[in-house]
Amino acid sequence: MHEEGNKTIESTQGRWxxxxxxxxxxxxxxxxxxxALKLNRISSADYAYSSDEKEWKPLSDWSGFECGPEESALQSPPAPPVESYPIEPLITNPRLSPMANWxxxxxxxxxxxxxxxYTISQMTYGTVLDENDPLMGIEALAIxxxxxASLGVTISLFIGGARLRALSRSGPNIIILSIVVATAVNLLLFLWGMVIIAMADQSQFASKTVAAELIDYFVGIVGIxxxxxxxxxxxxxRRNARFLPLS
Structure with missing residues (x-):
């Protein structure tokens, strides 16, 4: 009688x-x-058919089934909130020293x-010599x-800075080489300019407006x-690059 009662109760719950x-x-x-779920013999992704509902669905879509402890632990959690995402600086690196970040x-x-x-200001105040001076073409070529050359150095400095921010050992080397090349080129251009001014007739110097002179002085201060x-x-x-956390 007892077994028959259990079968009756079980049959009312449907078959799977x-x-x-x-x-x-x-x-x-x-x-x-x-x-079987608790023993991890089957997965909640397995499809099951209910005699009551008359349809196939994954076990996870059926109410009343619980996953095993191991399977529950392996399930991925939902995405963390946006506030928890780290905001990395665009042009600095927290692992670098303050001077390296500068x-x-x-x-x-x-x-x-x-x-x-510098380019816009050069186009604004123009050349030192008058356009009728025979050396004006040489000055324009020097400009x-x-x-x-300054564009090439700027691009090289940008590449070196990007590699330094990425903690690449080549970054400081590129920056050092760029500064050395820039120094040599500017010294050469300075001497070239002095020779042109020395050879030019003083009466052939182009007249400058007050605004152009102010721009020239401001450019000089910024350049210094x-x-x-x-x-x-x-x-x-040269002194501290070997102590930076570079690879």
Missing amino acids: WLAKNGLPEGPLSHQEITD ICIYTLQISPWLWCF FFSML CEWAFMLTTLFWL
């Missing part, structure tokens, strides 16, 4: 079939499937803008070469500050 290799396996009771800021942000500033920082960077990197 599991999909195994494209074939139904069963019938199984609700308790048998639950025990070098990154200069090479990645300040240097390109300074090149644009063009100066702009081209930039070169002071570049030389400081050169000596600092």
Whole structure:
């Protein structure tokens, strides 16, 4: 009598079939499937058929089934909130020292803008010699070469700064080489300019407006500050680059 009562109760709960290799396996009771889940013999992704609902669905979509402890532990949690994402600086690196980060800021942000500033200011106040002077073509060639060389140095500094920020050992070497080349080129252009001025007739100098002269003085002050920082960077990197966390 007792066994017949259990069968009657179990039959009212419906019967289940599991999909195994494209074939139904069963019938199984609700308790048998639950025990198999707890023992990790089956997965919650396995498809099951209910005699009551008359449809196939993954076990995870059926209510009343619990996953085994191991399977529950392996399930991926939901995505963390956006507030937990680290915000990495664009032009600095927290692992670098303050001076190294200032070098990154200069090479990645300040240097390109300074090149644009120098180029626009040069186009604004023009040449030193009058356009009728025979040496004016040589001065224009020197200005063009100066702009081209400064562009190359700016690009090289940007690449070195990007590698330094990425903790690459080649970063300081590229920056040091760029500063050395820039120094040599500017000294050569300075001597070239002095020779042109010495050979030119004083009466052939182009007249400058007050605005052009102010721009010229401002460019000179900015240039002195930039070169002071570049030389400081050169000596600092030669002395401290080996202590940076580079690879």
